[in-house]
Amino acid sequence: MRKFVLAASVALTAALALSACNKSEDTDQATTQEAALTKPSNPTDTKAWSQYFGQIVRKNMQGMTADRPFPYFVPAGDDQAGQDGRARQLEAVQGAVARGVTPGNMLVFGGPDSAKTADLLVEAFKGANAGSFKKVIVMFIGDAADQQRVTDALAASGAEVRFVQM
DSSP states (O other): OHHHHHHHHHHHHHHHHHHHHOOOSOHHHHHHHHHHOOOOSOTTOHHHHHHHHHHHHHHTOTTOOSSSOEEEEOOOOSSHHHHHHHHHHHHHHHHHHHHOOOTTOEEEEEOSOHHHHHHHHHHHGGGOOTTTTTTOEEEEEEOHHHHHHHHHHHHTTTOEEEEEEO
16 A cells, blocks of 8 residues: 555656646647546545646646645545555655745645545644744645644644645
8 A cells, every 4th residue: 555655646746747847739628638627536546536636736836936846645544554554644744844845845735535634734733843834835635624724733834825625
């Protein structure tokens, strides 16, 4: 499962990086294709979720000055694989929070289960120093029910919280 989560994260990052570099002359076709993507119904279909989140991120990159965003895919499921995947992501995010992030960057968090994604963000940012994420965009892709607790958890860090409804 670790390879599965890693592969999903790498695929999402690659998709975002390639989309930022690829300037297509046929923008109408690309817009139509993006509009066709909808929220996947299968929580284990990481390819569909990567495409879905990639579409959301591309539409919400304004204000970012770094060359690419840093996506964190939070796996769903209460089975051992899901728990292990979230534990690894939590460890990675806690490391980034402890080190700090350069202003102008964007961290993106999303997963099939909004509550589990919000739980990860709340836990990861417990150790954030006051103001340590000033001018850093943290995008939370989730449900409105989880928005306020994520915003509250990130408030002390100084991050610009960007919420996108799933």
